[in-house]
Amino acid sequence: MLVLLGIGVVVLGFVLRANPLLVVMAAALVTGLAAAWSPAADVATMGAALTATLAAFGKAFNDSRYVSAVWLVLAAIGLLERAGLQERARILIGRVQAATVGRLLLVYFVVRQAAAALGLTSLGGHAQMVRPLVAPMAEGAAEARLGVLEDADRYRIRAHAAAADNIGLFFGEDIFIAIASILLIKGFLEQNGIIVEPLQLSLWAIPTAIAALLIHGTRLVLLDRRFAKAAP
């Protein structure tokens, strides 16, 4: 039971608003110490457990470097921003009269979810698409209709652009058979003696995907009503 202290450390760090990297590190070390602790354990034993946990964390960190390798993309995005990518997106959307914030985000949300379902999770993302394109386009759509935006509205639109990206990705990607979460489920079940095909798992992600499409799609349509009311 003592190993649960690590979860307690995460919760406590979250409540105290400590730096999350610090919280994660502390949780790992506490978990390793708790697993090694017994009434008979002396200082040398606990010291060895601390070193072993640090080494285990270091190994896992090193094995997971691919997670952080995606930041390379920022060099290319930054270079295009330098040449006016965001401004161009605003100009583009400003010309489309039919575009409203809700409709634009709805289109992005549906495309993001459909693309993720086909395994195209890289067609999107906050650094690649939301910051340089979707958020400026949505702001541009609102400006074209309402003129100058209040700061609160501008931030709400940006937040909804990020939300459309997340929700489209999360509830689309599991329909694709070769995505990490599907492979994790398959591997976990195999360790427990249950063999399933990735296709079975991805098939049963479809009902939730439809529910997400209906719920979030409705909210985006309603978002336009909110701004329509605000218009003079």
Added chain:
Amino acid sequence: MIALAHLYILGGLFFAAVAILSALDRANARRLRNAAFWGLLAVSFLAGDVIGDLGNGVLVLGLVALAALGLGQGKPPTTTPEERRESALKRGDALFLPALIIPAIALLGTLAAKETAWGAVLINPANATLVSLALGVVVALTVAMIWLKPPLLAPLQEGRRLMDAVGWAALLPQMLAALGAVFLAAGVGDAVGEIAAAYIPLGTPTAAVAAYCIGMALFTIIMGNAFAAFPVMTAAIGLPVVVAQFGGDPAIVCAIGMLAGFCGTLMTPMAANFNVVPANLLDLPDRNAALNGVIRAQIPTALPLLIANIVLMRFLAFP
């Protein structure tokens, strides 16, 4: 064949350049701290396989200490808003093309590596998407450099501008993956299972399904990562109760259980790469609040969707 090892070299060189340029940035009062942070990350990418497990652990301690002290915000040379507007008018919609090169090559490279013989020779199929994504970045950079003719250092300086905007949050997903490994080795999942069995009423299929789905969402909120929550909660409630005791279909239970966890991801600042990174990238004023604008925009979708998952699992998983 291009594999993950080459991607690590490229990433290491990028982070090393960010570190050096940070050290030279006199406009940033914390420039040495930023330089040390990105420099340590460069060491991890370039030399992680030779410094040993404990060496990597000590390196992470250094990264965590620097992040906890607080990083600064660099001020790399870039264009003014007027110059950007002018450039946007002059270059037109063609500006979108280099940005679309990246996902296009990521997709084509992945398909080629998995489906064709020459693709598998060029790109390691085991990590096809990541390697192809990096190839896409390189091609997009090459096209943009030839076309836009910016200063030679511009991609590194602009990359540094955005890396500093993301800050320490850039490392949280990798840290959570490492924490998951430590939890697994220590048997945290087994311990949670014993507690759940002892204290949560799991007497009916509906109660068990609700406990599993809500548990997945809550544990994901705590851990910031449904992948970390899934083995713990499924070993605790999903397999022993929902599947073994009440006869739920394991494929359906696990598929929907993971998606219940994703509902939790939408509601937690611990999922930094999804909820905090965009708030930073979009300059939201409440980016550091526990419930920032992105999370507040997502909660009204996440809660009904969690209920939908419980209902779906209850009616689909039991024959």
